[in-house]
Amino acid sequence: MSQYRTFTAADAVAYAQQFGGVESPDELVDAQEIGDGNLNLVFKIFDIHHRSRVIVKQALPYVRCVGESWPLTLDRARLEAQTLVEHYRHCPQHTVQVLHYDPALAVMVMEDLSDHRIWRGELIKGAYYPQAATQLGEYLAQTLFHTSDFHLHPHNKKALVAQFINPEMCEITEDLFFNDPYQINERNSYPAAIEASVAALRDDSALKVAVASLKHRFFSHAEALLHGDIHSGSIFVADGSLKAIDAEFGYVGPIGFDVGTAIGNLLLNYCGAPGQLGIRDAAAAREQRLTDIRELWQAFATRFARLAATETHDAALAAPGYVEAFLKKVLTDAVGFAGSELIRRSVGLSHVADIDTIADEEMKHACLRHAIELGKALILVAGQVDNADELLIRVRQYS
Incomplete structure (x- = not known):
């Protein structure tokens, strides 16, 4: 067996x-x-013609941006590779292909996506990919349905849960999403100018109860094999194409978490657009993000329901009306998780370029405050949102 070493070029x-x-x-x-x-x-x-041919990715035994003082399990490389392989089985058109994986070296070789661009950067520039939101909804529906109890025999589902237990990476998510932003913590990172907004999170008891409920769902609802970090920086796009990458947070959890994380990142771009684009372009971009969210949810829910109608063999889960009720619960979860994604990206360790790269400091602070307030509102009203249009009404209400 190979011995782990950090790769050079x-x-x-x-x-x-x-x-x-x-x-x-x-x-x-x-x-x-x-x-x-x-x-x-x-x-x-x-290659010798200066063409990029494949990607080699190696997990480090620590958090790269912090250093060896924050160690991490190398088993996350196995979990990432196996999550991507499993998702590729069910949605090859929207999942990066893993060509080889070595567990001892924590290395995998993947297809090269040099003809694609990272979606986050394209969104920030105002570039529009008409099929991306629908394709993301398709990816989520295919991967989450086919790794859920709607599709799998109970024995296979339980084996999947065991295979993808990911405690160390889940702990990072639990801290960054549900703990750190709501308390004083050295990992939090935000401008002093928004301290009042952040302090209000720590003092809001109703919000903290709602966040505790979200965290409990993240702990306990083993519904499907999640990507676990499906944000716009983990998605490559090209004309007519979308590919998901970076699945080291993969584990079996609540379906609404992946859906909500995806929606939350579109809302981050919505909040940051006024600082990244001119007035007219920003207004158009924000309207497009709301359309993207509607299209993402409709694509996901429609495909999931169709798959359930033809591939669910459990009599109880196939009962008339149950899939619709389940998808309503997924949307409720997704709205709450979208709100938690907005807050953790604004307050916590993992800032994103949608807002963090805004040059004008006052505008950046305004966009961060907006993201925090919108995130808080979504967490608190999640149980009242019955459909995608109601979600968009809520977003406009708090904008």
């Missing part, structure tokens, strides 16, 4: 030559480290 090239599955592997000659996240090394592997 030369190691990544040699590994890609062996496991990249390309014709003429000797033509793979160079690597560029492109990882801009908190957890991993990511290498693009180039």
Whole structure:
């Protein structure tokens, strides 16, 4: 068995030559480290014609942006690879393909997506991909339905839960989403100018009860194999194409968490647009984000219901009206989780470029306050939201 070592660029090239599955592997000659996240090394592997051919990704045994003082399990590389492989089985058109995985080295080789762009950057620029929201809804429906009790035999579902137990990465999510923003914590990171908004989170007892309910659902509702971190920075887009990547937070949890995280990130762009674009373009972008959210939910709910109608064999789950009731619960969960995503991105460790890169400081602070207030409102009214249009009304109400 291989012994773990941190890859250099030369190691990544040699590994890609062996496991990249390309014709003429000797033509793979160079690597560029492109990882801009908190957890991993990511290498693009180039051939003699300077074309990027495959990606080599290695998990580090610590949080990259902090250092060795925050250790992390290398088993997350297994969980990521197996989550992506499982999701690719059910939705290959919207999941990055894993070509090879080595558990001892915590390395995997994946298809190159150089003809795609990270969706977050495209959203910030105001670039529009007409099919992206619908494609994301399709990805969520296919992957979450086919790894749920609606599709799997109970024995297989329980085996899936055991395979994807991910306590260390779930603990990070639990802290960043449901603990840190609502207390004084050294991991929190936000401008002093918004201290009053953050302090109000710590003092809002009704909000903290609602957040506790969300956390309990995250703990206890083992509904489907989640991506676990399906934000706009974990999605690549091109004309007519969308691919999900970065699934190291994969585990079996509440379906609404993935749906809500996706919606929450579209709302982050909604909140940040006035600081990233001109007045007219920002207004158009915000309207488009609301349309995207409606299309995402409709694509997800429609496909999930169709799959349930044809592929659910459990008599109780196939009872007339149950799928509709279940999807209503998923939407309720998703609205709450979307709100928690808005708050944790504004207050906590993992800021996102939708707001964090706004050049004008006063505008940045205004956008952060908006995201916090919108997040708080969504968490508190989640149980009152019955459909996507009602969600959009609520968003406009708190804008």
